Amino acid sequence: MLFKNITMIDEKYDVIKNTNIVVEGNKISYIASTVPEEYCGEVYDGKNKVAMPGFFNTHCHVPMTLLRGYGEGLPLERWLNEKIFPFESLLTDEDCYFGTLLGISEMIKSGVVSFTDMYSHLETLIKAIDETGIKANISNSYLKVGENDDYFKHNSYKETELVRKYMKKSNNDRIRADVSIHAEYTSSERLVRQISEYCNSTDMNMHIHLSETEEEQRICKEKYGLTPAEYFLKCGTFKSKTTAAHCVFVEGDDFNILKENGVTVSHCPSSNLKLGSGIAPLKTMLDYGINVTIGTDGAASNNNLNMIEEVNLAALLHKGINKDPLFLGQKDMLNIACLNGATSQGRENCGCIKVGNRADIVIYDFDKPHMQPAFDVLANILYSAQASDICLSMIDGNVVYKDDVFTNIDMEKVYYNVNRIKNEKLALLRLPSDS
Template sequence: MSTLCTTLVTASCLLPSAGASPMYEASIAIADGTILDIGPSSRIMQEYHTENHIDLGQALLLPGLVNTHTHAAMTLFRGLADDLPLMQWLSEHIWPKEAKLTAHAAEVGAMLAFAEMIAGGITQFCDMYLFEERVARAADTVGIRAVLGEGLFLAPNPSYTAIEEGLAKAEALLSQYANNDRVTGAVMPHAIYTTSPELLESCRDMAAQYHTNIYIHAAETAQETAMCLETHGKRPIAYLNDLGLLTPHTVLVHCVDVTSEEIELLAERGVCVSHNPKSNLKLASGVAPIPAMLESGIPVGLGTDGAASNNKLDLFSEMNVCALLHKGVGADPTVTRATQVLDMATRAGAACLGQSTSGCLEKGNAADIIALDLSQPNLVPMTNPTSHAVYAADAGNVRFTMINGKVLYFDGSFTTMDYPLLLREVEELQASM
């Protein structure tokens, strides 16, 4: 007798996870947001039935991609200022615009980011920005998987005046989403140079109290290291270590300016790293020593960073740049192999976000599934799915995105977003900002 399931998804090819063997003519049975079974269509069709069978034909099913670092609402600042150093870019262009940000604008900008990410195969993201209560509400409504935290720093900003208010907002988010299986809160101090030791200690204690992760920009540039040495007499990694912030519940974003001894320490402490190669390249921050980090066993995820410094939220592009960049810099074509890079964008990324049931397609995991259209010329012929995902595909090849068993995007249409309305709202904001 066959088992009733909510949805069946079928395609000509399926890669369950980075490094796994591909399956051909394969299907996934889904019940209530979870993968019930996965295997050859001939078996799955016999063992399961549903009224909702989605046959994608010539398509490659992959685990949904995980964006371990972004500032979603910064889509509103896309293309605003390019070709500048980080500090000048921030102080002359981004911060003045951010000073005028409203809760409504943050929500609209975040929605635009969700549309871009969902259409590009990103099923899960980590967001550090302002007015995160609105971003969380929007993420919950749209159906994307998210880890969110109010960006915490000492300077007054449009979301809060005193840091105590910022901490209260961060804590409110943690409490409100404590029992949500898709949208969760985390603690996100912005960076060493925008916070104090006392603030970082408060963040550390709040994260411990709520059993959640800390995310912080760290060791992004040599300039940051120099500032840290001047102010605190230590390099960024030593400074964070002395404050008790280097634990398996900390994700350091960037880690460009780190020594081999510091890499060893990060590995020892089980710290995770979010690698944002395109943002680092665009701001000429340097190149993070990712091959050494992978070698030492540090969990490394991929991130897009905000759209203002990228300028797109496209993990296919990020995977491609990551795979190529470290080969070029290290003069070694065998590093950042396609399998490793796909793992960074899926399973390892999910692990960085504290998620063990997403990032690979297997029984019992969340049904976060994407499909690439294999009839597109840049994906023909289908030789190696991993190679295609990292070296040949782009976000425009995504034709199907399912999160938690729910189809959010199919053949150019969003099922949970009014995209034409969103475009009008973005246009109105553009005129007023």
């Protein structure tokens, strides 16, 4: 495809006007102010359109779209134990398939080209991800069943190996297997060491929740005399390339630990605010040179997977709490949402638009009242744009979304099934269908 006469955000997040981008196979093969003479393929008119690199959502639990808005108005502990866990225990593979399609459609609509996920039912996640064309690093997080758990007999291990086998026989690298430990407070030290050793002996990445709440931080320090970051360091977890979600309460030497061990932070501002956890110290993390990225978390605690909203919130929130309008400038913020995310997933040649890179391109329509005039294209994308401004999304050279239509997702079927699942589960829980 040729994106003709389009405005483009380049690898340095500079705005290049009236340029032409050619995609061949899964790569960007040409970028120049002139149209290649010999080109005879499909042409996309770039008038009043802007080509942006796609977002990387680095923390999600994608099938949890099925629980969006369920159990609102309860404190965290009661919300989890009385609502979320009983509902989740009823979910089947087929349910998670439709929940995953719903989540992926939401992400694609808001400019996401790849996500990092932690859930279960990975066989059906593979099916949904493969069909839709998005990229993902997926993991089944270890959650403690008993003190004598053996990871190699645990479902988490079996599903991780299943994804690894899929990766080996697949003819593309869109889906990758990560190893996951849910959190310090849902595991035992013996198991954390066992899982970390397993991850270290492979080429997989690690995905964890870290220092999400004040209570988690306090109890860990009382129990081990260590912060959660110090605890995972001691257990050898950070020998693997790790993404740590939340990090709201990291403190003291934790910042050095994250930096020195190359740990990526997935900052999830909506989830942290909605659950009343707090605000992560992003400025300090960036001052230490930590690889910061953005995540939506699951839709049960957010309540959407809209990365445009998440990136916008992060930019505004940290200018506000630091009382500094110059903090997290447009280029810095977009780098956090795009290239840093690709780096965290171990995806080379992704995260920015340049020749030779994978063709992950999101097109914004600037022919909208709130997108005009365009004094500053990046400012409009970061502070004015809505998900509805995205008119095309290309991932690995394939158009997965164009003008409100998903190439590979039957949304009628998805809406029908997620509501069928909702009513079936409420009946099983003996709750009225409008609960």
